[in-house]
Amino acid sequence: MKFFIIASAIKVFVVFNVIMVGVALLTLLERRVCAWMQDRLGPNRVGPQGILQPAADGLKNFLKEETSPAMADKTLFTLAPIVSFVPALLTFGVIPFAAPLPTKWGLVPMVVADLPVGFLYILAISSLGVYGIVLAGWSSNNKYALLGGLRASAQMISYEIALGMSTVAVLLLAGNVTLAQVIAQQQQSAWFIVPLTLGFVIFFVSALAETNRLPFDLPEAEGELIAGYHTEYSSMKFSMFYIAEYSNMVTASALMATLFFGGWDIPFTTWDQTDPSVLKTVITLIVFGLKTFVFLFAYIWIRWTLPRFRYDQLMALGWKVLLPLALLYITVLATAIWFLRVQLGWEYGTGMAWALGGLNLILLIALVWWLDRGRIVSGIGEEAA
Amino acid sequence: MAIGVKVMKRPTQQTSYLRATLKGMALTFSHLLRPKVTMQYPEEKSSKDWTLSSRWRGTHRMLTDEQGRAKCVACGLCPQICPANCIKLVPGEDEQGNRYPLIYEIDEFRCIFCGYCQEVCPEEAIHVGVHYENSEYSRDRFVYDLERLTAQTHPVSTLWDPSDPKGE
Numbered sequence: 001m002k003f004f005i006i007a008s009a010i011k012v013f014v015v016f017n018v019i020m021v022g023v024a025l026l027t028l029l030e031r032r033v034c035a036w037m038q039d040r041l042g043p044n045r046v047g048p049q050g051i052l053q054p055a056a057d058g059l060k061n062f063l064k065e066e067t068s069p070a071m072a073d074k075t076l077f078t079l080a081p082i083v084s085f086v087p088a089l090l091t092f093g094v095i096p097f098a099a100p101l102p103t104k105w106g107l108v109p110m111v112v113a114d115l116p117v118g119f120l121y122i123l124a125i126s127s128l129g130v131y132g133i134v135l136a137g138w139s140s141n142n143k144y145a146l147l148g149g150l151r152a153s154a155q156m157i158s159y160e161i162a163l164g165m166s167t168v169a170v171l172l173l174a175g176n177v178t179l180a181q182v183i184a185q186q187q188q189s190a191w192f193i194v195p196l197t198l199g200f201v202i203f204f205v206s207a208l209a210e211t212n213r214l215p216f217d218l219p220e221a222e223g224e225l226i227a228g229y230h231t232e233y234s235s236m237k238f239s240m241f242y243i244a245e246y247s248n249m250v251t252a253s254a255l256m257a258t259l260f261f262g263g264w265d266i267p268f269t270t271w272d273q274t275d276p277s278v279l280k281t282v283i284t285l286i287v288f289g290l291k292t293f294v295f296l297f298a299y300i301w302i303r304w305t306l307p308r309f310r311y312d313q314l315m316a317l318g319w320k321v322l323l324p325l326a327l328l329y330i331t332v333l334a335t336a337i338w339f340l341r342v343q344l345g346w347e348y349g350t351g352m353a354w355a356l357g358g359l360n361l362i363l364l365i366a367l368v369w370w371l372d373r374g375r376i377v378s379g380i381g382e383e384a385a
Numbered sequence: 386m387a388i389g390v391k392v393m394k395r396p397t398q399q400t401s402y403l404r405a406t407l408k409g410m411a412l413t414f415s416h417l418l419r420p421k422v423t424m425q426y427p428e429e430k431s432s433k434d435w436t437l438s439s440r441w442r443g444t445h446r447m448l449t450d451e452q453g454r455a456k457c458v459a460c461g462l463c464p465q466i467c468p469a470n471c472i473k474l475v476p477g478e479d480e481q482g483n484r485y486p487l488i489y490e491i492d493e494f495r496c497i498f499c500g501y502c503q504e505v506c507p508e509e510a511i512h513v514g515v516h517y518e519n520s521e522y523s524r525d526r527f528v529y530d531l532e533r534l535t536a537q538t539h540p541v542s543t544l545w546d547p548s549d550p551k552g553e
Contacts, residue, residue: 037413041423305413306406372401 003105011112019092023246024054030300037304064235069141072232076139081233081240084132087125088247094118095254096180098264098285102276110264110281111180118179119171122255123164126210129248130156133212133219133229136241140232148228151311152212152219158318159209159216165326166202169333170259173348173356183263189349191262195356196333198363200260202326207252209318212245214303218311253295257288264288325367332363439543442498443516445491446541447534448509455535456510459484463502463511471495472502489531493519500544512541 028043028050035042043050068077098110115121130153137149170192174182186192193200209216220228230241257263264284309317336359340346424432431437447455459476471494477487503512516539521527 033417036417036421039416039419039422041421041425301410301413305409368403372403 007103007108008112011108011110015092015097015112016089019089019247019250020243022250023243024058025051026246026250026296027057027242028053029296030303033297033300034304037301058239061236061239066235066237067232069232071141073139073141076135077232078237080132080136080139081237081244082132083135084129084244085240085247087128087132088244088251090125091122091251092247092254094121094179095251095258096183096263097254097288098281100276101278101281107276109180110285114178114180116178119167119177119182119259122251123160123167126248126251127156127160129244132241132244136233137219137229140229142232144225144227145229145231148219148221148225148231151221151225152229155209155212155216155218155314155318158315159206159322162202162318162322162326163206163210165323165330166199166206167259168326168330169196169199172330172334172337179258179263182259183265185348186262187265190353190357191260191265191267193260195353195360196260197357197360198325198329198367199333200256201364201367202322202329203256203259205317206322207256208299208302209314211248211252211299213249213299215306215309216314217308218314221308223308249296249299250292253292253299254288256295257291261291263291321371329363332359437515437517439515439540440545441515441517442500442513442542442544443539444493444514444519444537445496445502445529445534446512446514446516446537446539447489447531448512448541449535453535455486455489455531456508457486457489457531458508458510459486459489460507462505462507466501466505468499468501469495469497486531489534491529491534493527493529494524500542503542503544513544514539514541516540 031053032042032044032050043053046052046056068074093112094115096109096111096114101108101110133152133156134149137145137147137152140146170182171177173192173195174185176182176185182192208214212219218228219225220230222228225231230238233241264287266284266287333356336356340352340355346352422434424430424435447457450456459474461474461476464470464472464474471492473488473490473492474486475488476484478484498513500513506512511534514537516537519527
């Protein structure tokens, strides 16, 4: 018991700091990738290749004046950044990030809290994040902030449904909500991206909307709402929203890696699953980091490519496309799994994965054909002279 | 058509969103790897694509003769033509009857850098310079006196030549 407490405390400390540093570096990466995509260099002055830029930004934010609007609701105004910040960090607690670490007191699972309800916990906590944004918008006593908060609540609640529905598919296949078990299932054969491709597509789009990232960053929408819900915030309070946004990104990316890309599993080998050792923990940690990084990069890449949706388009996509699609997908998938498991007596393995993968491919082509008005990825027809 | 107007090829039908999105993503990714256009300013002040024009009109410079005296003969043409009235000239005369400026000051804050002073100068004494880094800690440092004008070393402007409008 004492060992468990000490190990947990160390894990909490390390994970918290790694995420904080990761988020700081992510803000730098965002700015530099943005610059590169625009043929610029980006911040490269503070430290080698600008690596200390986040530290300078943090210092600046601590030293800036803390403004508080005269008519703001002081309590909620102060509470909002905290309410936004805390759930963003809490959600990472249940994500396993490496193979178990053997110590001389016993095996330490490389997850802060190995909750049996792991995945449900993530859904529960991540939806709390919307309160921070809504409270910020409300307490600022500013019309733009209020509109931003309003949009955030509508958007995040709408997409929360599609997000939850798309992950039901994972739970159907894994038969478990513990993330460690979900990973263990994927290690045995194919990653869930193969049998659940469409589920991943829905999850990815919803996750973009859930984290308020472009092309779904309507709560900020600087062109029309100044800065949306954090218009009135300055100094460290603003920074808290910023950190919350980026840690949400980290969590969402880590979740995608865990649910659909095998978590810390090293592909095409079973070497990482047996005989825990320190080396294996380190390597699986790096693999998990790489997988997460790929999605983080995709987030940034999409942000600097796609323009922002109009608000009604956003709502239409959420309610008219993603939600029915997710429901339909669950129905089809549940039927398919029932057929394979009960009628044919298959267990989850490579055969079942590829059978479901084929089904997904058909569904995906049908979806793209429908969304793209009768085309798949084909051209645009005749061009005007 | 005097100028080239780029006519976009517009599709006659509705386009494929997915294809357009993927093309956009490919485009931004290709830009990620292209050479960057940023010039690292304080270290690098000109590149092969961009240098300051030789016709640039910046802060002034007074040329000197072989004895190190200002070429100015205090004829008074430059304060006369100056549209911003920023040149202060008090003429003096030595024993041989040569005129020279007792006081010659240019207020660089009033100056509009039209270059008329250089054009009008019969002695090719006052020039506008190819120079742009002028920061100072106080406002009064922007009134350049004769000593300061002669001490400047930056290249002088060639101005625009009507007989050679393209500078060839």
